[in-house]
Amino acid sequence: MGFLPGPKAEAPPGPRGSAPGAGPRGAARKAAPAAPREGIPPAVERADGARRRLGRLTAARALFGLLLLGSTLYVLRARGLSAAEPPVAVLLLAAGTVLALSAAYGAALAAGRPGRLLAPLQLLLDTPLVTAVVAVTGGLESPFIFLYLVVILTSSLLLDRGGTFLVAGLCCLQAAAVGAGWVAEAAFGGGEAADPAPAPFPLMRLSILWGACLVVAALGGVLAAQSEKTRGELRRMQEHLQRVERLAAVGELAAGLAHELKNPLAGLTGAIELLRDELRYDPERAPLLSIVLREADRLGTLVGHFLLYARPPAGRPEPVEAAAALRETLELFTRQDRLKGRIRVRLTAPEGLWIAIDPGHLQQVLWNLLTNAAEAIEGEGEIAIVLSAPRERRVCLEIRDTGSGIAPEHLPAIFDPFFSTKPSGTGLGLSIVQRILEPYGCRLDVESTPGRGSTFRLVFRRIEPPTTP
Missing domain, CATH: 3.30.565.10 (Histidine kinase-like ATPase, C-terminal domain)
Incomplete structure (x- = not known):
């Protein structure tokens, strides 16, 4: 209407x-x-929240790099493998790259200017690193296959819905590349006749992984939006409580001050009106009395507003x-x-x-x-x-x-x-x-x-x- x-x-x-x-x-x-209230504007608060999440992501990535490096070195020593062998070399290179990138990201965050592209850059670079680790540790049967879902879930917390689905799409394409190599080897491998039966199983695994990636991207976006909404609601409630406490404290002071001003002001106004009525009209002094009364009336209005605010x-x-x-x-x-x-x-x-x-x-x-x-x-x-x-x-x-x-x-x-x-x-x-x-x-x-x-x-x-x- x-x-x-x-x-x-x-x-x-x-x-x-x-x-x-x-x-x-x-x-x-x-x-x-009045002096601005102590507090953080919403835009600054959101930027600080994103910076904290980036910091936690960087720390988690560095921890994963250390675990990957330590486990690779342990297996290398326990089995007497050579660091030049392709799977071991790829794992060592991936661990070193993760640690180097984590150090670079940490330095950017410590400088206080991470920039808007730091979060998508981290996540886009994470996908090929995960693919490299998955490819040399069993392909679609790798115990690290869940890292694709971790990357997508993290992107839902740091990026918008479009960015999250972009990362999910990259994960699906790279998983398909890993799966395609495994399918080709299972179906057309050399030596004895290849058994075609295993071929559907990688396709099934790949389909399940794709579905899981898209579901995690969708649900992660919904949960991230709900989380952001909840944080905004909590922030507004905190601001409201702080504002009420401040206004209550100022109101008690204002009430006493307004009452102290109201009585003398009323006496002053009454005295001026008596003088104006009793004194002989003087064209030179009459405008001055009118000014005094007008300003006293204005002050009375202001005191009335002050009392209304106070109580x-x-x-x-x-x-x-x-x-x-x-x-x-x-x-x-x-x-x-x-x-x-x-x-x-x-x-x-x-x-x-x-x-x-x-x-x-x-x-x-x-x-x-x-x-x-x-x-x-x-x-x-x-x-x-x-x-x-x-x-x-x-x-x-x-x-x-x-x-x-x-x-x-x-x-x-x-x-x-x-x-x-x-x-x-x-x-x-x-x-x-x-x-x-x-x-x-x-x-x-x-x-x-x-x-x-x-x-x-x-x-x-x-x-x-x-x-x-």
């Missing part, structure tokens, strides 16, 4: 339901940005049908003149998803997030509101815009009090939204790409529909 801009309507009731930074006496002064009013949770609440808020929001012909608002909201929240709080949160989305769009654009139930006991609400996005260095600090990149912002809007949502167990996440837009995601607890008496 879509919503198009309509006639202008007033904002939701209440002075604090307006956009962050707006006040009754004009735009508020921009607050100094949001307790709400009365009640069952709310999310789709209906969204339509009601958007009916007001889309009537603003600033949206007409410039920003299209689109709603996708299935019926029957119920949450427990104070309706006034939900409207205030939605209004602030929608206002932020509209202010982020320069020129024409779109705001998409998508309601879904990705899990059984959760309701997810996403507000997406096609605006300018948020710079990566600003993203970790956007929920901090007084952090704002707007010339007239107080930096309390998102902080207040976060504080309002805390008592309801609702999580607020954000994803943003500069130049493409932002997505604010709210995850509510889903409740059963109320029963009618």
Whole structure:
């Protein structure tokens, strides 16, 4: 269902339901940005995770090279073989190559610049090494045949789905090359008449290996995607908990400070108004008194926002049908003149998803997030509101815009009090939204790409529909 801009309507009731930074006496002064929160941006965290996995892969490869070298030397000594014999020479060369490559990979990782090609390069070079070991240790009957599956499974953790299937295809082709040599020897070997019976068995082994490679590639990709999704969910939960703890600590300090400022400010405003009423009108001094009153009123508005952030009013949770609440808020929001012909608002909201929240709080949160989305769009654009139930006991609400996005260095600090990149912002809007949502167990996440837009995601607890008496 879509919503198009309509006639202008007033904002939701209440002075604090307006956009962050707006006040009754004009735009508020921009607050100094708070120091960015300590933490690792998601992109850096993903890069560090990939680097750690590459490090573990390099260590495992070096360990395998050492085991291969040690076992080859042991067999060489126990059986009195010569190092120049082809199978032994191939194994020694393979072990030496594995150790040399592991050292090179380790040096690249230690330098801190592994590059995007290091992971695919390692895996592509692993396949011929595995083929060499398999070919000289029994072909398709080699005890090392499982290494093909290990390489494919590792690629699913480090590469995308296409890269994983590319590695699986290379493994299948190289295994076929090994199997073809064995089939030819079994079927057309010299000396006595060759027995054709063994030929189907290598083909069967090869077919099973191919099937196993493709299955491992498919399942490995699914498991890797699920693992990445789980890690992202855990990361967002950790960020949410850290943000809540920080806001709670700052809120206690803010409450005391706001109360200390509110009373003297009220006395000052009252005294100025009495002086203005009692003194004889002076055209030179009257503008000064008006300036004092206007600035005192602005400070009072700021203190009110500060108190709202520090101690949001307790709400009365009640069952709310999310789709209906969204339509009601958007009916007001889309009537603003600033949206007409410039920003299209689109709603996708299935019926029957119920949450427990104070309706006034939900409207205030939605209004602030929608206002932020509209202010982020320069020129024409779109705001998409998508309601879904990705899990059984959760309701997810996403507000997406096609605006300018948020710079990566600003993203970790956007929920901090007084952090704002707007010339007239107080930096309390998102902080207040976060504080309002805390008592309801609702999580607020954000994803943003500069130049493409932002997505604010709210995850509510889903409740059963109320029963009618």
